[in-house]
Amino acid sequence: MKKATRRQTKAHNDRLILKTIYDKGEISRADIARLTGLTRTTVSDAVAAWMGNGLVAEVGVGRSARGKPPILLSVVDDARHLIGIDLADNVFRGAVVDLRGGIRCRHSLPVDERDGDAALAVVYELVGELVAAASSSILGIGIGAPGLMDPRRGVVRNAVNLDWHDLPLGYLLEERYQLPVYIANDCQVAALAECTFGRGRDVSNLIVIQVGRGVGAGIVLNRSLYCGDGCGAGEIGHVKFVDPGDRCRCGHRGCLETLVSTRAIVRRARAIALDDPGSALHRFAVEPGAIDLDAVFGAFQAGDEQVRSAIADVARVLGRAVAGLVCTLNVECVILAGRVTRFGQEWVELIRDEVGRAALAALADETQIQITELDADIVVLGAAALILSHELGLV
Numbered sequence: 001m002k003k004a005t006r007r008q009t010k011a012h013n014d015r016l017i018l019k020t021i022y023d024k025g026e027i028s029r030a031d032i033a034r035l036t037g038l039t040r041t042t043v044s045d046a047v048a049a050w051m052g053n054g055l056v057a058e059v060g061v062g063r064s065a066r067g068k069p070p071i072l073l074s075v076v077d078d079a080r081h082l083i084g085i086d087l088a089d090n091v092f093r094g095a096v097v098d099l100r101g102g103i104r105c106r107h108s109l110p111v112d113e114r115d116g117d118a119a120l121a122v123v124y125e126l127v128g129e130l131v132a133a134a135s136s137s138i139l140g141i142g143i144g145a146p147g148l149m150d151p152r153r154g155v156v157r158n159a160v161n162l163d164w165h166d167l168p169l170g171y172l173l174e175e176r177y178q179l180p181v182y183i184a185n186d187c188q189v190a191a192l193a194e195c196t197f198g199r200g201r202d203v204s205n206l207i208v209i210q211v212g213r214g215v216g217a218g219i220v221l222n223r224s225l226y227c228g229d230g231c232g233a234g235e236i237g238h239v240k241f242v243d244p245g246d247r248c249r250c251g252h253r254g255c256l257e258t259l260v261s262t263r264a265i266v267r268r269a270r271a272i273a274l275d276d277p278g279s280a281l282h283r284f285a286v287e288p289g290a291i292d293l294d295a296v297f298g299a300f301q302a303g304d305e306q307v308r309s310a311i312a313d314v315a316r317v318l319g320r321a322v323a324g325l326v327c328t329l330n331v332e333c334v335i336l337a338g339r340v341t342r343f344g345q346e347w348v349e350l351i352r353d354e355v356g357r358a359a360l361a362a363l364a365d366e367t368q369i370q371i372t373e374l375d376a377d378i379v380v381l382g383a384a385a386l387i388l389s390h391e392l393g394l395v
């Protein structure tokens with residue numbers, strides 16, 4: 001380790017001051033100095049610089065027991081816009097996001113997954129639309145993509161669904177839009193979204209488990225995203241759970257994903273419908289081949305016994321996976337996201353029961369398992385948080 005240069009120290013302190021203003025909402029210069037241990041001069045100089053580039057503004061006066069009431073400072077939410085992109089589904093989604101995670105506009109485009117070049121063209125079109133829609137200067141582009149990423153090089157190492165292998169997506173977008181680009185796995189950015197804008201704002205450690213077409217976990221430890229040595233931390237979807245089991249997209253059989261993903265649920269529901277002419281599923285789809293997650297949810301709500309039993313099985317298997325994570329990392333905040341969360345609180349209780357059965361009791365009892373409040377925006381917001389983290393140090 002080397003001693004920090006004066007310039008590095010200044011940059012660090014400037015970011016610390018901005019982050020203190022961001023975290024506190026409204027705060028005076030004197031309180032920043034007190035909280036950070038920096039001198040009033042250092043704080044005043046940094047605040048002047050942040051005000052100079054529009055990121056911070058004076059927003060009113062606070063109370064004071066004696067003397068002049070202090071002027072309060074706040075981060076200007078719309079001072080910069082962030083472009084967040086979610087490539088995890090067969091519809092690419094994106095949004096222009098403000099510095100507080102407020103969504104200024106959304107855009108989405110369907111994609112043909114089998115054609116890697118066509119998928120890349122859709123990314124360009126989506127980013128282009130959003131760049132044009134932003135009404136403030138853009139701080140950067142953040143991407144949450146499925147598969148294995150190399151965030152340091154901005155390379156998609158392997159996204160099987162999109163037929164992308166060693167694609168330098170970060171470089172391509174930087175060249176095209178002349179903006180900083182940050183890329184990470186969709187589940188990993190979902191975890192960043194929770195700790196920046198969601199339920200995880202006040203915790204040090206959390207795990208987000210995304211269950212949609214794919215299954216994966218994002219892990220935040222000490223408020224930093226933990227990606228692992230090969231950037232594959234949290235790839236729980238491809239751990240074998242049954243033997244031999246169904247064939248998985250990864251080439252193996254019996255992976256967690258083949259049991260709990262939306263595809264797995266729909267496949268199981270179609271089998272139920274084919275087998276049982278009296279199934280409630282027939283009310284929600286013209287024929288078994290047309291059953292989708294909406295139809296499964298309809299039959300679940302209508303109280304169809306077989307469908308409810310299938311969803312309970314999904315919860316139990318997922319509970320085992322959560323138990324493994326809880327015992328490995330002892331993280332007390334577990335947040336569930338993705339389309340499967342629509343099965344609601346009853347489904348979460350079943351997962352919690354299974355964690356209680358499968359994990360060390362003392363650890364399971366202390367673990368909170370909740371559904372995200374960020375809904376379908378979680379990856380878009382996480383991609384935006386990735387920019388905030390790198391460009392301003394606000395995460």
Ligand SMILES: [Zn+2]
Nearest residue numbers: 238248250255
């Ligand atoms: Zn697999």
